[in-house]
Structures are given as C-alpha cells and as structure tokens.
Amino acid sequence: MASVIASPPASATVAIRSENLRRHYPMGNTVIRAVDGISLEIRAGEFVALLGSSGSGKSSMLNLIAGLDRPTSGSVVVQDRDLAKLSREELAKHRLHVVGMVFQSFNLIASMTIAENVELPLRFAEIERSRRETMAREALERVGLSARMNHRPSELSGGEQQRAALARALINRPQILLADEPTGNLDSHTGTEIMGLIREFNQHLGMTVVMVTHERALAERYAQRMIFLADGKLVDDRPNQPASAAIGKEVRS
Amino acid sequence: MKLPDLTELALRNLRESILRNSLTTIGISVGVASLVAMLSLGIGLQQLASRRLEKSGLFDTVVVTSRREMRGMGREEERNGPNPGESRILDEPVRKEIEQLPNVLEAYPDIRFATELRFEDKPHLTMISALPESAKSNDAFDGMQGAFFSSATAPEAILQKSFAEELLGKIPPLGAPEPNVADLAKPLLGKELVMRYAQRESAPAPPLRPADGNDVAGASYSVVSREQKLTIVGVSDLDPESMRGPMRAKVFLPLKLAESLHVMQPTDLREISSAASNQPVYSSISVRVKNPGQVQKVEDAIKKMGFTTFSILDATRSVRQFFAVLDLFLGIFGSLALAVASIGIVNTLVMAILERRREIGIMKAIGASDGDVKKLFFTEAGAMGVLGGIVGVLLGWAIGQVINFGTNIYLRRQSLPAEHFWSVPWWLVGSAILFAFLVSLVSGLYPAGRAARLDPVQALRYE
Numbered sequence: 001m002a003s004v005i006a007s008p009p010a011s012a013t014v015a016i017r018s019e020n021l022r023r024h025y026p027m028g029n030t031v032i033r034a035v036d037g038i039s040l041e042i043r044a045g046e047f048v049a050l051l052g053s054s055g056s057g058k059s060s061m062l063n064l065i066a067g068l069d070r071p072t073s074g075s076v077v078v079q080d081r082d083l084a085k086l087s088r089e090e091l092a093k094h095r096l097h098v099v100g101m102v103f104q105s106f107n108l109i110a111s112m113t114i115a116e117n118v119e120l121p122l123r124f125a126e127i128e129r130s131r132r133e134t135m136a137r138e139a140l141e142r143v144g145l146s147a148r149m150n151h152r153p154s155e156l157s158g159g160e161q162q163r164a165a166l167a168r169a170l171i172n173r174p175q176i177l178l179a180d181e182p183t184g185n186l187d188s189h190t191g192t193e194i195m196g197l198i199r200e201f202n203q204h205l206g207m208t209v210v211m212v213t214h215e216r217a218l219a220e221r222y223a224q225r226m227i228f229l230a231d232g233k234l235v236d237d238r239p240n241q242p243a244s245a246a247i248g249k250e251v252r253s
Numbered sequence: 254m255k256l257p258d259l260t261e262l263a264l265r266n267l268r269e270s271i272l273r274n275s276l277t278t279i280g281i282s283v284g285v286a287s288l289v290a291m292l293s294l295g296i297g298l299q300q301l302a303s304r305r306l307e308k309s310g311l312f313d314t315v316v317v318t319s320r321r322e323m324r325g326m327g328r329e330e331e332r333n334g335p336n337p338g339e340s341r342i343l344d345e346p347v348r349k350e351i352e353q354l355p356n357v358l359e360a361y362p363d364i365r366f367a368t369e370l371r372f373e374d375k376p377h378l379t380m381i382s383a384l385p386e387s388a389k390s391n392d393a394f395d396g397m398q399g400a401f402f403s404s405a406t407a408p409e410a411i412l413q414k415s416f417a418e419e420l421l422g423k424i425p426p427l428g429a430p431e432p433n434v435a436d437l438a439k440p441l442l443g444k445e446l447v448m449r450y451a452q453r454e455s456a457p458a459p460p461l462r463p464a465d466g467n468d469v470a471g472a473s474y475s476v477v478s479r480e481q482k483l484t485i486v487g488v489s490d491l492d493p494e495s496m497r498g499p500m501r502a503k504v505f506l507p508l509k510l511a512e513s514l515h516v517m518q519p520t521d522l523r524e525i526s527s528a529a530s531n532q533p534v535y536s537s538i539s540v541r542v543k544n545p546g547q548v549q550k551v552e553d554a555i556k557k558m559g560f561t562t563f564s565i566l567d568a569t570r571s572v573r574q575f576f577a578v579l580d581l582f583l584g585i586f587g588s589l590a591l592a593v594a595s596i597g598i599v600n601t602l603v604m605a606i607l608e609r610r611r612e613i614g615i616m617k618a619i620g621a622s623d624g625d626v627k628k629l630f631f632t633e634a635g636a637m638g639v640l641g642g643i644v645g646v647l648l649g650w651a652i653g654q655v656i657n658f659g660t661n662i663y664l665r666r667q668s669l670p671a672e673h674f675w676s677v678p679w680w681l682v683g684s685a686i687l688f689a690f691l692v693s694l695v696s697g698l699y700p701a702g703r704a705a706r707l708d709p710v711q712a713l714r715y716e
Contacts, residue, residue, distance in 0.1 A: 068618055068709045089622050096620025107615045107713065111269045123258045124620045168619060 014077075015176060015208040016042040016065055021074035023060050023232075034060035036232030037074070042225075044175065047202045047209045047242070049219035052229035058212045059180055061229065065210060066099050066178050067091040079175060096124055100169030100207075104181035106161040108153040108168075115140065115149040118168045125172055139167040143197060159190035166197055170205075177201055179211040183218065195222050199242075254625045256632075263632035270605070277594075277601040278641045284591030285645025285689045289681060290652045291583035297653075297676035299576040315540040315552050315564045316363070317351065319343040340559045343535045347558070351540055354554050356547040361385045362535040364511045365502055366518065371447040372420050379416060381448070382502030383511035387541065396490035398438030403486070405509035410446055411487040416503035417441055430668050438488035446483045446504075451476050451517040476517055591689065594641070595696040598634055602700035605633070606707070613704055614712025623705040630701035631694060638693025642686035649685070650677050 023035040035057045042048050050058040063069040064076050067083050070091075076083050079098050086094060095101075108117045119136040127135070140146045143163040153161050162182060169177060179198060183191030199222055202209045213219055219226050221243045228236035254262075267274045320340040341347060351360040364383040369376050388394070389401045394411075402409045417437040418424045425431060455474045483506070518536055542551045552562045606613070613626055653675040661671040 063710050066618070068713075089624070092617070092620060092622035092625075095618060101618055103618075103713070107611075107618065109612050109615060111265065111612075120616070121619045123254055123262075124616075124622070124625055126255055129257075172620065 013044040014041050015044040015046070016040075016076070016078050016210070018061075018064075018076045019074055021061075021064060021076050022072045023057075023064060023069060024072045033057075033232045035064065035071070038229070038232070038234050039074075040227060040234060040237065042208060042210065044208050045202070045206050047199070047222065047224045048211070049223035049226050049240075050210060050212045050229060051214065051216060051219055051226055053214060055231075056229040057232035058214075058229050060232075062178050062180055062210060062212050065176075066101055067094040092124075096121060097172055098174055099176045099178050100172070100174040102162065102165045102169050102177070102179045102182050104184035106153070106158070106165045106185070108161055108164055110153055113150050113152055114145065114156065114164045117153065117164060118149075118171055121168060121172050135171060136167075139171050140164070142170065143167045157190070158186050159193060162186060162190075162194050163197065166194070166201075170201065174207070176208045176210065179209065181213055182211065183213075183215075191218075198222070254621075254628060259628055259632040260636065262629055263636050266605070266609075266629075266633055267636060270608070273601055273604070274637060277597045278637050278644070280594035280597040281591070281638060281641025281689055281693065282645035282648055284588075284594035285642050285685050286648035286652060287590040288584065288587030288688070289646050289649025289677065289685050290656075291587035292580060292681055292685075293649065293653050293675055293677045294656075295576060295580040295583045296678060296681065297674040298579070299573075300676050301672055301674045302572055302576070313542045313545050313548060315542060315548060315555065315562050317343065317360075317538045317540055317555050318536070318561045318563070320559060320561055343538060343560065345533055347560075348535065348538055350558070351538065351555060354551060356543045356551055358541040358543055359385065359387060360538050360540045361508055362512070362533070363537040363539055364508070364516065364518070364535075366450065366516050368451075368516075369449045370504065371449070372444070377416075377419060379419075379504055380502040381504045381506060381511075383508045384411075384505045385508045388505075394487075394489055396434060397487050398435055398490075399442045399485070399487035401487060402507040405507045406513065407507055408481065408483050408510060409486045409507065410448075410483040411489060411505040412441065412485060413503040413505075414488060414490055417488045419503075425668075427668075434488060434490040441485050441488060444485050446485060448481045448483055450479055450481065450514065452479045453477075453515050453517045453521055474521075479514075481514065591692055595692045598637060598693055598696035599700060601637075602630060602634060602697060603703070606630075606700055606704045610707065610712045610715045613707050614709045614715065617707070617709035618713060626707070627701040627705035630704045631697045634693045634697025634701070635690055638690040639686060641693070642689030645689060646677075646682050646685050653677060 017040070019039050021035055021038045022033070025032040025034060038057075038061060050061060052058045060069065064071055064083070065078060067078070067086070071084050074084075078094065081094065081098075083091065083094065108114070109120070112120070115133075115136050118139055119132045122132040122135060137146060137149070140149050143166050145160060145163045145167065148156060148160060153164070156164065162185075177198065182198065183194055186194060195218065198209060198211070201207045211219070211223065216226075220240055223240050224242060226236070226238055226240050227234060319342060321342065348360050348362060351357060362383075365380060367378065367380050369378050370381075371377070384402075386402075386405055394401065397411070399411075402411070412420070414434050414437060415424075417434075418432065421437060421440065423432055423437065453474050454477055512533065515533075518534070521534065540551060540555070542548050548564050552564055555562050616626060657673065657675040660674070664671055
C-alpha cells in the first residue's frame with residue numbers, strides 16, 4: 001500500500017494559502033458575496049474543518065481550493081501554484097493530480113461499476129490499462145470494498161458509495177483531500193466509519209484534509225483546527241484537540 | 254484521454270440510452286443508404302454504358318471521312334478547314350499516309366454496301382461490310398460459333414445472329430426469348446451464300462457524240478452485275494457494329510476479298526474521275542490507334558490533313574459529362590437525407606448533455622479537462638457516424654440488389670438481356686463511411702463544445 005502515500009507531512013510547509021480571496025456571483029441586481037476576503041494558511045498534513053451555516057461560503061471556499069471555481073479577486077495558492085493564474089487546462093491537471101474530492105452526494109457515475117468509477121481519473125491521467133486495474137484494486141482494498149468492485153453504485157449502500165468515492169479521490173495520489181459534507185447523507189455509524197478512513201488518510205498517508213461540515217461535533221472529534229465562516233468572512237480560527245487516534249482505530253471496521 | 258478509452262466510454266454512453274442513439278444511428282444509416290443507392294445507380298449506369306461502348310471494339314478507332322462527304326460535319330468543322338470542294342479525296346495514298354502516323358496500328362478502308370444475298374434460292378437484302386484480320390480479336394466475336402475467316406482473301410462470310418435468324422426464318426416474335434446462337438449456327442455453318450453485287454469496271458470513253466452543251470469530261474466506267482459464292486464460316490452472337498446504327502452490317506467479308514471485288518460504292522458517283530481509273534476511293538477509313546489515350550492526338554493529326562474524323566471518344570466525352578452531372582445530382586439528393594440525419598445527431602447529443610450534465614460535472618471535478626469532455630462527445634458522434642455508415646452501406650447495397658433483381662425480372666419479361674446496372678465499388682463503400690463519419694463529427698462540434706464549456710460547479714449542483 002506504500003504506493004498510495006503522498007508527500008510526507010512537514011508542519012512547516014504551507015499546502016494552501018489564500019489572500020484576501022473573494023468570489024462574488026451576480027444574481028439579478030444584487031451580488032452574492034459567497035467568499036468575501038478570506039486570508040488563511042493551511043499547513044501540509046493538517047486536518048482542517050471549515051465550519052459554518054449554509055450560505056456561509058464554506059463550500060465556495062472548498063471549490064476555489066479545488067480549482068473547480070475561479071476567484072473574483074485575491075489569490076489562492078495550492079502547493080505553491082496560484083490557481084487564479086492557471087489556465088483551464090492547468091486547473092484540470094490540478095484537480096486530477098493535486099487534490100482529491102469527496103462530496104455529500106457521493107457523485108459516482110451511475111452507468112459505471114465501482115471499479116470503473118475508481119479508475120476513471122486514471123483514464124484522464126492516461127495511465128495504461130494494466131496499471132489502472134492494479135491501482136483501482138489497491139485503492140478499493142484500502143477502503144475495504146474490493147468485494148463489490150463489479151457492482152454499480154445503485155447496488156451499494158450510502159456508506160459503501162462514499163468509500164468508493166474516497167477510493168476514487170485517492171487513486172491519483174493527491175497531497176490534499178477535500179471533503180464536502182462527507183457524512184451528510186449517512187447515518188451516524190456509517191459516518192463514523194467514513195471519518196475513520198479520512199483520519200487514516202490524514203495520519204498514515206500524510207494527506208492534508210480540508211473538510212466542510214456544519215456539524216461542530218464532527219469537527220471537534222476529528223479536526224486539528226476549526227475555521228468558522230459566516231457570510232463569506234472568516235470569523236474564527238482555532239486549534240482543536242481531536243479525540244485520540246485510538247478512537248479512530250476502534251471504529252474502523 | 255487516449256483513443257481506446259474514449260471509444261470505450263463513448264460506446265458505453267451510447268449503450269446507456271440505447272433507444273435514442275439507435276434511432277439517431279438509423280437516421281444516419283438511412284441517409285448513407287440513400288446516398289450509396291443513388292451513387293451506385295449512377296456509377297452502375299455509367300459502367301453499363303462504358304461496357305457497351307468498349308464491347309463495340311471501337312474505343313480505339315477513329316473513323317476518317319473526306320470533307321467532300323459533306324455530312325457528319327458540325328458547324329465548327331464547316332467553318333474551319335478547307336472548302337469541301339477543294340479538299341482531298343480519301344484514296345489509297347491517303348490511307349497509307351495515315352498508317353504512317355505515330356501511334357496508328359492500322360488504317361483500313363470501310364467497304365460497306367447493301368446488296369442481295371441468295372440462300373437456298375431465296376433472296377435477302379442486307380448490308381455487307383468488310384473486316385480486317387485484326388477484327389478477329391474484337392470482343393464482339395467472343396461468343397461466335399464457327400471460326401474467323403481462314404484468310405484475308407477467302408470467299409467466306411460471317412453472319413450476325415439476327416441475319417442467321419432471318420435466313421432460317423426463325424425471327425422470334427417481340428417478347429419471346431432470343432434463340433440460342435449455337436442452335437442457329439448448326440444448320441448454317443459450311444453452307445453457301447450467293448452474293449449479287451454491282452462491280453465497277455473502267456471502260457474506254459464511250460463513242461457518243463457530245464450533245465449540245467453537254468461535253469464528255471473524261472474517262473468513264475461501266476457497272477457490271479456479278480455473283481460471288483461465299484461459304485458461311487461463323488455466326489456471331491454480339492453485334493460488332495452496334496455503334497453504327499442504321500448503317501450496321503449483318504454479313505461480314507474478309508477485307509482483301511471485298512477490295513478485290515471493286516464493288517460499286519456510293520462515292521464512286523461523286524469521284525467519277527478516280528472511279529474510272531480503277532483507283533479505289535473510300536467513303537471512310539477506320540484507323541486503329543494503339544490505345545484509347547492516343548485517340549485524341551491521332552484525330553488532331555488527321556484533321557490537320559484536311560479530313561473529318563469521328564471517334565467513340567467524342568461520343569463518350571459527352572456521355573462522361575452527362576454522368577458526372579447525373580452523379581452530382583444523385584449525390585446531392587442522397588446527401589439530403591444525411592443532412593437531416595446530422596441534425597438528428599446534434600439533437601441527440603444536446604439532449605445527452607442536458608441529461609448527463611451532472612456526469613460531466615463529476616468528470617471535471619475528478620480531473621477531466623475541457624478537451625477530455627469535448628473529445629468524449631466527439632467520439633460519441635463519430636461512433637454513431639461510423640456505425641450508421643456501415644449499416645447504411647449494407648442497407649444501400651441491399652436496396653440496390655433488390656432493385657437490380659426486380660428490374661432484371663422486368664427486362665427478362667421484355668426479352669432483354671439481364672444487366673448489372675447497380676455497382677457499389679469499394680471506394681464508394683469507404684468514402685460513404687468516411688463521409689458519414691465526417692458529417693457526424695461536424696454535427697458533434699456544437700454539442701461537444703457546449704459540453705466542454707459547462708461550469709463544473711453549476712453542473713454538480715444540478716440534480
């Protein structure tokens with residue numbers, strides 16, 4: 001499984017830095033200030049929770065870090081690259097290699113089997129077929145889903161689908177995992193399992209994790225740092241002592 | 254994304270909404286089928302026409318007539334070249350001169366005359382023509398019963414099938430099947446024909462006293478009625494002179510024999526001074542050229558000598574032009590259906606974008622570039638084009654076969670020979686599929702571009 005390890009954590013290295021970052025959407029005659037001047041720094045290997053009520057701008061912030069969206073002004077530098085200055089093609093490369101994403105609604109492609117979903121990013125990365133199959137199997141083993149690799153997403157439970165989505169997010173060995181309400185559609189038991197996996201990626205693979213959630217309890221239990229947003233502005237940024245890793249191990253199925 | 258991956262994903266996506274994509278593909282197939290059917294009809298008819306022309310054996314032949322003949326001249330020919338009255342007579346020295354021209358295989362006089370033949374004491378009036386030795390290789394004698402002339406001077410004759418029917422009194426009524434040439438030849442081969450003809454003989458000036466204002470201008474000749482016995486050596490199935498229309502002969506003699514007979518020719522009346530001297534004057538000379546490519550050059554050279562020429566190539570030039578226009582029109586009609594089908598592709602793919610909006614968003618979120626998305630939609634369009642093209646070619650070929658079959662039943666009922674007038678050459682198969690592919694790609698341009706530009710954040714929000 002050593003092949004899935006990202007660059008080792010170095011607390012001094014900055015993974016994500018935003019400066020006076022803004023994302024405004026026009027809507028009718030008004031302007032929605034989804035992200036309104038946020039400056040922050042996330043070090044490599046950190047597990048950060050972005051907290052806030054709905055409409056606070058946390059998902060928009062995540063999309064900017066992911067390179068799915070472009071800032072209206074300001075800068076967002078991920079792994080020393082200013083995303084605002086990248087071309088559409090380079091942003092696609094950023095999403096492919098630098099970040100991995102999981103979503104509340106899993107976002108697996110319904111017409112593909114789990115294995116095909118997981119290896120899809122490898123197709124975009126133009127990796128040869130034989131290697132793709134091995135890598136997809138390894139990633140599915142890591143999330144404990146190798147038995148169901150030939151099923152379609154609709155045949156799987158929510159927890160299983162989110163595991164598949166995690167395997168897909170890992171497959172190109174990104175340094176950063178971006179999770180948007182990863183447990184939002186899951187019951188608490190399954191949610192705990194998924195969070196355990198995310199914590200494992202953070203601790204054992206050294207991935208930087210940015211998780212958007214509105215559940216403060218979840219953030220307190222897993223994150224090392226909690227950033228609170230409201231109306232597109234950063235309102236609080238505090239370190240957190242997560243529950244011990246032992247708990248994470250305990251809940252791993 | 255690499256091509257094998259693109260193709261795999263595209264085919265998978267096409268399978269996902271199998272009904273809609275099948276219908277679109279069928280639309281392309283129908284378009285390609287109509288294109289293939291139309292063009293193969295045009296090509297088939299053209300091949301049929303050229304086959305007919307080639308079988309005539311006159312493809313490499315130039316027919317030379319004197320301008321004194323004063324017929325068969327177009328307006329342009331009338332204006333250019335010498336005045337007919339002052340132009341040269343087509344005689345033996347001219348024949349030899351033409352034979353010396355580059356690329357000319359041979360030049361032989363056309364001796365043809367209508368006369369009476371007696372067979373078993375019954376008279377038959379027909380057109381007779383002389384054939385050179387080289388005519389032996391003419392395709393028209395492929396299915397001949399019996400043999401070609403034993404020598405260029407042998408008193409022998411080859412009959413055309415229809416004349417054999419006439420001799421035997423076996424002319425089939427209209428609509429009845431044609432009798433077999435072998436059955437016709439059996440009772441005729443080796444039998445004797447008696448040919449009556451008018452021979453031209455030079456004669457001393459008649460001892461007539463000139464009447465008032467009517468002087469004897471020169472030499473004179475006499476016309477003597479003669480008979481020549483001929484042995485039937487062959488009966489030909491095809492008509493070696495099908496291109497000559499009403500002038501075509503039904504009985505053929507060896508050339509040297511015909512020359513030695515000094516048969517009275519229509520030109521003899523006009524060229525009276527030469528005729529009287531027993532020096533042959535020809536109404537026309539056939540010139541065989543090494544290959545059809547040089548026909549034009551030889552024609553030009555002969556025209557420069559001051560004669561009128563005609564070749565099948567002149568006729569086929571307008572035939573080819575006609576078929577080029579016909580093919581163009583058939584092609585345009587055929588393409589109309591394909592144009593309609595291409596709108597179907599645009600529609601299907603635009604629908605697919607709406608339906609797969611979220612999927613496109615997901616692919617972009619996990620690293621697909623605009624190019625990947627564009628290529629995927631392009632490949633889907635292209636795959637529909639190739640599939641539709643293949644099915645369409647098969648369909649078009651099948652339509653052609655059915656129509657060919659049906660028409661041949663009709664032709665047989667009219668007791669006409671069956672013809673293969675439907676042709677699907679390989680280049681048409683290849684280019685029809687390629688054309689369908691290209692049309693699909695063009696149709697895919699807009700949808701693919703639209704899919705590629707989709708904003709992933711918006712697309713992911715879409716449920």
